[in-house]
Amino acid sequence: MRFYFAVLLLLAFVITAFLPGCINEKAGKKQEEAAAPQDLVSVPMFQGKNLLDDKDISLEDFKGHVLIINFWATWCGPCRKEIPGFIELQDKYKDKKFSVIGMSMDMTGESVVKNFINAYNMNYPIIMLGKELQKDFEKAMGQRIPGIPISLIVNRDGKIAKIHVALKPMSVFEKDIQGLL
Secondary structure, eight states: OHHHHHHHHHHHHHHHHHSOOBOOHHHHHHHHHHHOOSSOEEOOOOEEEETTTTEEEEGGGGTTOEEEEEEEOTTOHHHHHHHHHHHHHHHHHGGGSEEEEEEEOOSSOHHHHHHHHHHHTOOSOEEEOOHHHHHHHHHHHTSOOOSBOEEEEEOTTSEEEEEEESOOOHHHHHHHHHTTO
8 A cells, every 4th residue: 555655746846846836826927027038039930730629730821920839738727727718819819910820748648638729719720739749839938838827929920929828807908918919
């Protein structure tokens, strides 16, 4: 019995040590200040399957768009709270060359994420964030993804204009994108 408990404890440690967790607002504020880009850097080129419609997409498809690239997971409470607001922003600004792009950090596989997309009636592209793509984003951001949710505000030139760490009110995102549209 002790052996199984020790194995479970070790497993819990490994999972929490290597996976980003949800970030609360207070911790997010400090990390957000540290993550603020000094100079605008380009979003890394990405491509993947959009789980919303199973079609391939890439950053090239969003050339000239203002973007919110949101790193999230189905198990993250604050991430779940942001989704209805992102759905609203997608509906409201999609005709103005704007899009939200969700980068799922779920390790449970596409089927779990697709079920979640359907349950939440998500209307914006969702890509599974693989390890290589995660490294590319972390390099562009100049840091590890500290936890989720984390959102990049990207201008029409494909440059990261702002980084938001932790749950934010949609008014913050709307103000950011209105200034870029």
